[in-house]
Amino acid sequence: MAENKTQATGASVEDFLAAVEHPVRRGDGLRLLALMSEITGEPAQMWGPTIVGFGRYHYKYASGREGDAAAVGFSPRKSSLSLYGLTYGPEAAELLGRLGKHKVGAGCLYVNKLDDVDEAVLAELVRLGYRHVTTELHHG
Numbered sequence: 001m002a003e004n005k006t007q008a009t010g011a012s013v014e015d016f017l018a019a020v021e022h023p024v025r026r027g028d029g030l031r032l033l034a035l036m037s038e039i040t041g042e043p044a045q046m047w048g049p050t051i052v053g054f055g056r057y058h059y060k061y062a063s064g065r066e067g068d069a070a071a072v073g074f075s076p077r078k079s080s081l082s083l084y085g086l087t088y089g090p091e092a093a094e095l096l097g098r099l100g101k102h103k104v105g106a107g108c109l110y111v112n113k114l115d116d117v118d119e120a121v122l123a124e125l126v127r128l129g130y131r132h133v134t135t136e137l138h139h140g
Contacts, residue, residue, distance in 0.1 A: 006069065008056070011046040017076070025076040028114045032074045032081070035119075039126045040072065051075045051084065057133050071133040072126055083109040086125040089132035095125050 017033065020026040033044055033052060042054040053070020060066035072085035086092065086109050096104065100117035103110040109125070111117055 006048040006051060008053070008068070008070075009046045009048065011049070013044040013046055013052050016046060016050070016052070020076050022076075022078070024113050025078075025081065028081055029074070029076040031114055032076075032083075035123060036072060036074070036126055039123060040130050042071075045070070047073060050077070053084070055130060055134055057137060059137070072130045080110045080112050081114070083111065085133045086129035088137055089128045091128050092125060095121055095128070099125070 013033065017026060017029045020029055029052070036052075036054045037044055040054040044052050044054060047053040047070045051070065051073050052075065053073035055071035056068050057071050058066065058068050070084060072083075074084065075082045080103075084107070087096070087104055087107060096102065096109075098118060099121045101112065102117060114122070
């Protein structure tokens with residue numbers, strides 16, 4: 001069985017964010033770093049070359065595939081900010097309705113820039129998403 005390509009690395013989160021070319025993406029990445037660090041109480045860790053993650057959980061699918069992944073995280077991609085782990089919880093749908101300008105797809109939340117969303121709602125999505133992923137998702 002193929003190994004999960006996105007694994008925790010020893011790379012520097014600060015160096016990664018400092019190298020983000022687009023100044024708004026870089027600034028939003030630093031804001032997300034502070035927000036997610038505070039809410040999760042977890043140190044930021046690079047997962048693969050482009051994802052900043054906080055905490056971890058173990059998953060195991062019916063197919064037998066299993067591995068570890070960041071509980072919540074983000075990546076300041078060229079087209080948008082990709083946020084991970086925030087859309088799974090039962091409260092997510094209601095909060096997404098109040099978040100502001102965003103898109104959802106394949107377990108990811110996409111935001112063009114943080115100024116487009118209500119940061120208090122985003123903080124609540126991080127809080128609830130982190131709790132859901134670490135206590136309920138893939139816990140039988």
